[in-house]
Structure formats: C-alpha cells, structure tokens
Amino acid sequence: MTDRNDYEVVVGIEVHVELATESKVFCGCKTAFGAAPNTQVCPVCLGMPGALPVLNRRALEYTIRAGLALNCSIAGWTKFDRKNYFYPDLAKGYQVSQYDIPIAHDGYIDIEVDGQPKRIRVRRVHLEEETAKLVHAGDDIISANQSLLDFNRSGIGLIEIVSDADMRSADEARAYLTKLRSILVAIGVSDCKMEEGSMRCEANVSVMPRDSKEFGTLVELKNIASFRAVHRAIQYESTRQIDLVRSGGRVSRETRHWDDVRGETAFMRSKEQAADYRYFPEPDLMPLEIAPEWVEEIRGGLPELPDARAARYVSEFGLPASDAALIAESRELASFFEGVCDALAKAGAGAGVGAGAVDRAEGAREAAKWLVGDVSAALKASGIELSQSKLAPGQLAELIGLVASGKISGRIAKSVFEEVFASGKRPGDVVRERGLVQISDAGELAAIVQRVIEANPGPVADYFAGKEKALTFLVGQIMKETRGRANPQETNRILREELAKRA
C-alpha cells in the first residue's frame, strides 16, 4: 500500500466578499449590518414585479480596485448575466452576476509558507448581488418548521474571487486567504468579516499521486466559516480522498458540507444534481465600457498594499521580515505602527516633549517589538481588537521614549504598559504616580550600593572567592531596595567599582 505522503493535495479557492459600499449594488438601499430585519429594502431588492436594477458605480469601482490590487487585467467591455435558479432567498428567481466576461481576470497573489514564497494565480474577479438571508426558526435546519427571510442582505454588492488550483496544502490555502483578506481590507473594498458573513469561502479539493501531471477528481467544500475551518476542512477532506484512493476507491465529483463541530465533511449533492443556471445576458442593464483612463485613476488611488508595506518596513526601519509582514498584513496594526513612528518623530523634532529624541529606525524596531509582543498578547488575553482598546499610538511612543531616555527600565516599562493598556492613562503619568522614575544618578546609586554591600557580607565574600553569581544576588538586592528603579547598567558599573575598592 502507498503512503499518504505519496499524494499531493490540490486546492483551488472561491471567495465571496461583500462590498463595503454605502448602498446596495442595484438600488439605493443601505447596507448597514445588524439593522432590524427587512428595514433596508425597496421594490428592487425585494424583486417586486416591474422593478429594475441600476448599477451602483461605486460597486463597479470597488470591483476594479480589487482586481487591480490582485494584479488583474481589467475588461474594457463587460456585461452582467442572469444566473437562473429557484431558492427562497433569491428575490427574482435569478441572480444578477457575470458569466463569461468578469470585470477583472488573470491576476495573482504572492504568499509565503514556511519561508517558501509562492505565487497563486487569481483567475477572475466578478461582481454580483447578494441573496437574502434565510433564518430557520428552530434548533437546526432539519427540525425547523418555519423559515424567515431577511432581505436587508438582498442586493448588497458581492465580488467573487476565483483562484486557480495552485495551492498544494491546507497551509497554502490559509496563507492565500489571509493575504487576500489583508489586501481587500487594505484597499477598503470590504471589511472581510467571516463571522458576519461578509467574507465566505469554498474550497475545491482534489488529490493526485506526486508524480502525476493530471489532477484528481475535484470535490467542492461548502459551509466553511473561518480560516481555521478552511485549514481543518481541507486537511480532513484531502486525507479522506487519499485514504479512499489508497484503498482502491474512487473519488466522485460532488459537493460536500463541512461540519465544524464533528470536524468532518459530509456528502451534499453530486455533480449530476447540479443546477443548469441558464445564464444569459441581463437585458435590464446596459453593457459596460470601462474607460482605461478610469482604471488608471483607480490604480493611482490604490493605497500601499501589504507586501509593499512590509518591504518598506524592512528597508526603511530594518524590521525583521517576520515582524514587518505581520504588521503590514493588518491595516489596523500597520496604521497603529506608523502612528507610533510619527509620534516618535514628532517628539524628536519637538526636542524632548515627554520622551526625548529616539533614533527613527531604532524607535520603529522598538514599536514593532511592542506590537508583535506585549500589545498582541494583551489584546489576545482581553479578547478585543486593537481599535477597541484604550491604547493609542502616542502612548506607546511615549513609553518607548521613556525607556530610550533612560527614565525607566525595560522591565518597568512592561509593568507601566500593563497599566496603560488597562486604564488608558499616559505612561508618563503612571511613572510619576507610582514613582517609577529610574535612578541613574551615580551619587544616589553609590549610596544604595554601599548600603547593600554592608548589609550582605556573606555574598560579598563569595564574590571575592570568585563566585560571579553572588554579583547577581547583590544586584537583585539593589533592585529590591529601589523597587526596580535602579538603572541596570549604572548599577552594575557602580557595584563593580565599589567592590573593587574593597578588594
């Protein structure tokens, strides 16, 4: 029997993302999340007889923006098509979508897994409309005897982003999605919240022997509600397929449902049961001519994308590549990071406002260290987003300045940070209130050092006997005496000097 490792996993991903436009794609209704059911509706998005769609130009612009950010070509001429099928959440019995000419096509996303860079091709990006939301009244879809419809979602602009089958592992799939989300959020076309359904994904998974050139039979996975679920679902499904093939079975072309609780996929429908969507050009909307000048204008307005930003952090500040990537990937983290850098620069220019001058690159590296370390940990522990926390870039900058200028030690800074994070106070105030200003004055330190030496003859003797460890104990005593405020470098220097005098 073959080994599981003799097989390669092949993954392609389809992502649906709700556009963050103020109004819906074919009518003027609002798109705000969480409004009372069926309050953001009109004849158009309810599919009333006689109602007609009118394209929201902003939705088209967002789709082009997404296409450009994903390195796609933009169609000069395109159109909408009707995708016909019956479902209660589909107001008109068809979805206005795009069939053969997507607005954007043939782009790519660069990902990195275990230090290995890889390019994943993006086949197409097209614009369509959201369906209504079906809520089954009851514990689950089986026991529910009533279904409720909320048309607030009906007609929200939706873009579908289809990758080529370029991914070869669950890790790559997750990296692709992570990068895709960071790009879409960076360019502001969607908030990409999987938990609110504004980003959804489907994975096409197949397996093939490692030496094969031909893909295996493809299985479509639905109901994947988080990045973690994507990873688990692909891992489960690929293993299922590999084991099936290894035991002489055949994978059948089907759609499977991911059950996140049981951690497995289950049969939903076969390819033969798939609907014939009877696509045809949407006669209610005119074909679109997309002017190249407009495309260039949109391209010119694109913000810095995560990859470029990370590269800049490395070249400009000398950030470690991993920190740079981590910060650049999140628009929130990146703008916070840059806020800290700006504040540090201002403090420097203003000659000692609060903190004093900090070398630009040095300050940035410190800021990155804080963000990736203590800040991320604190956020994780309290279960909130950076934007929801009381921490502001100015506070972190001040904290970094306090350390750099020697006012407090790195160790004290950690404790100050905790209070700042919890209370939103300014670091300088915390330091003052708690009397945490570092003691760097040589005279003051010498007096303390002398007191400690006199009080600890044993360890002092040990030191003279050649036990270096005794020194650490004495430093510890000094820190205890000063409640950690003694400047560590100075303390070390003076302690050695004082001991040398007694040798």
Place this chain on the structure above:
Amino acid sequence: MSGNADATLCDMTLHELHDMLLSGQVSSREITSDVLARIDEVEASVGAYVTRDRETALKGADAADEVIARARRDRDTGAIGALVGIPVVLKDNVCTRGMRTTCCSKMLEDFIPTYDAAVTARLREAGAVIVGKGNMDEFAMGSTTQTSVFHVTRNPWDLERVPGGSSGGCAAAVAAGEAVASIGTDTGGSIRQPASFCGVVGLKPTYGRVSRYGVVAFASSLDTVGPITRDVRDCAIMLKAIAGRDGRDSTSAPDAVPDYSSCVERGVQGLRIGIPEQFFGPGMTDGVRTAVERALRALEDAGADIVEVSLPLAEHALAVYYLVATAEASSNMARLDGIRYGYRPEGRGGMDVADLMSASRGQGFGMEVKRRIMLGTFVLSSGNFDAFYGRALRSRRLLAEDVRRALTECDCLVSPTAPTVAFRFDEEPDDPLAMYLQDIYTTLANLAGVPAISVPCGLADGMPVGLQIMGRMFDEATLIRAGRAVELTSGMDAARPKVGGCAK
C-alpha cells in the same frame, strides 16, 4: 374634429376635451362622469376593465377642476397641462400604487403594488385621471386578450370578435368611449395589433424612449410602453407626457424629447415611404391588402414618395422573436414563486419549499404562460443555448441591421399592422403557432428597437384595418406626421364602432 355636434363627451378626443376644459365649456368631473356612465352602459358587453375605481377617479377629476379654475382665475390657462382632468385607463401590467396590478393572472390576482410605475407617476403628475386597469392577455402573452384569467374583452366594433391583444382592454376601452386615452405595452405588437383591431391609434415607441420602471416585465429587451388613443394628435400628446430619461431604468435613453404635437400637421410632402416587398407577399387577407394599398395611394397623392425596399431577413423575425421573448420571459416570470407575494395554494401544510413553489406556479400560471416559460427554459438550457438563444441573438443583430439599412433608403416603412382584421371568437386557431402569425409584421420593430405606429386606414368586412408605419430610432415625429396623413385620407371619421362610438 371639434364641434362634432352629436358626440358625447366620452367619445371626443383628448385634445378636443382639453380645449373645452381650458375654455371652461366643460369640467373634468363632467367628462369623467360621462366616461363612468359609458362604462356602466357598455362594460357588461365589452369587458375592457379588470379594475375600476370610481371614487378615486372622481376625486382626481375634482382636483383637476380646481387646478383649471385656479389657472383660469389667474388668466394662466397656458400652464394647464394637456392631460389635466383627462380620464385614462392603464394596462394591468403597469404598476399603480394602491390599485391592484394583476397582469390578468391568478398569480397576481390580489397584488397591490407599493409603488407607481414611472409612466403612472408621470400621468399622475400631469393631472390625468386614472379610471382603472385594462384587461390583457395574461402577462401580455397573447394576441386576443383571451388568456386573461378574468374574462374576455369584446371588440366594440363587433362583439362577436376579439379586440386583439395583449393590450385588448385598453384598445377596446378607447374605442368604446370607456376612457379617453390609455397606456399599453408592446413586446411583439401588443399595442399595435389591438389598436388595429379596434380602429384606434397605437404607438410602440423606440426602445428606451419611455421608462419601463414599474411595468411588469415580459421580455425585457423587447418591452415598450406607449399610448393607445383616438387619433394621432392625442397619441403625440400622450407620448410627450410619458417619454424621456428615467434614472430608474438603465435602458431608458437620454435623448431629448421633441414636441410631437408640432409635427402632427406637417404633411408628407417629400417624405420617402418605403414598401418592404417581404411585407406584401401572401399572408394578409384581401380586405387588409385593399385597405392598405388605398392608404398608400392616398399618401402618394398627399405628396409622399413611395419607394420599394427590401428587408431580406424579415421572414425570420417571428422565429427570432419567439426565441428571445420566451427566453427572457422564462427568467422574468421566475420571481413569481409564491414566496414573497402572489398566489399560494391552500392547504400547504407539510410542503417543502420546492413543492410550494411548484404548486404556486403550477396553479398560478395559465397555459400560455407555462408554454412560454417552458419554451424559454428549453432554449436557454446549456445544451441548447448556442443552437437557439445564441443564434437568435446573432440573428437579431442582423435583422436590426436590415431595418437600419432599409431606413437609409427611406424615412419610414409601411405595412399592414396585422394580416387580418379582428377575427370572431369562434375563428380563433387552436394551434398556438398559427396564433403567433398575428405578430408577423409587428415583431421586427421590437427586435430592431425602432418605433412603429398603427393608424386606422380603412375598413374591411366592416372592421377596421390598421396601417403600420415603422421609423428610425427616436424618430417618432415622422410616424406621427405620416400617421396623421393617413388619418386625414382614411375616411374613418365617419366610421363608428357598434358599441360606444368614438368620434373619429
């Protein structure tokens, strides 16, 4: 035409009544009451209406009278719009806020729109009095108004004959004096053919000339909304009132709307009128041919140049039409699933969603609608798309090009509107394909998007014959001009329908 001594108010034209309203000779309440009285008198035999709202109509008439009185006090009667106080009927696929809009289908029997169609809103703003909704073939699919779920409409010229369709109720109402003017819809001839059958004027505007917003779609790329009136001048007035860009219909055109009324009496001196040989072969009855040829001679006598042209592909129009129209219809009808509004069968306990939709549609739609949904579904199916729908789209482009080229050789194209006069109910062919031949002259204009008017041009067997004039894109003005010349020489002023009797 004014000063027709024996005419009652409800038989007069819109422009005559407008003049009388301005001069204070008559009030809108009087006109409206007269129309309502005529309805009471003949509706039982004609059956033009499916919904009427007497109270609202009279209230609208009183409001119009106040507007007129105020303008007269201010000596500013020029500010009174041409439609103020005029009773009109709308085809029942045009949404009217608060008044049921059924498309004459069981599916929408109780459907009351929450909004006005663009044309409805324009008519209301123009001060027209909406009397009610006209009978029609179910979802505008038919040529006799007999597929209506409610009742048949009878031709006011001969109650044993059909009024044509699908806008049969509107055409019959205008002919019988049950409304002064009306709004119909035309996807393959549904304004022109009933206008022809009922001896009134019907205009299918250029695609995009009049907003489709709020008009229940049959075939979106072919559907147009236009007037059915007593004479060509009324037609010009109505078109002016409803034409123009509407931001809610992406296919509505921004082109400026000319003052059509000023074109009415311009004459046809020097106008080049094209006779497409393909439209004068066999297929029409002798009576129709005689009336049409007489009208052509009269146009020539009036100074028009008659030129022979060719539309080599015209014979394919009907086939292409039935592919495009049914394909779009199958999709447009899909929203009628009984979920959010519309018909739902009784005793649906235990049904799942698919069963509920099937039952709603199975019971809610009539046979002709189902036939077209099935045809359309078939031609759009993945295995058939290229052979049917794809080919139809390519053919449509060629047909449009044919029409465009022919219209470089002449200013308009003339043909009969329909191959026959209105036929007797017992003459209706059983074969639906034979019925589709009613559209043989009319579908080309819808496929090409160009405007076309039907004007009464004479009688055959005592029944009116309509002359169709097709024009260039957005050149309704030429149709109105030529149509008026036909009207002047048709001798139809003296002819009267048996029921009602509108003054021609």
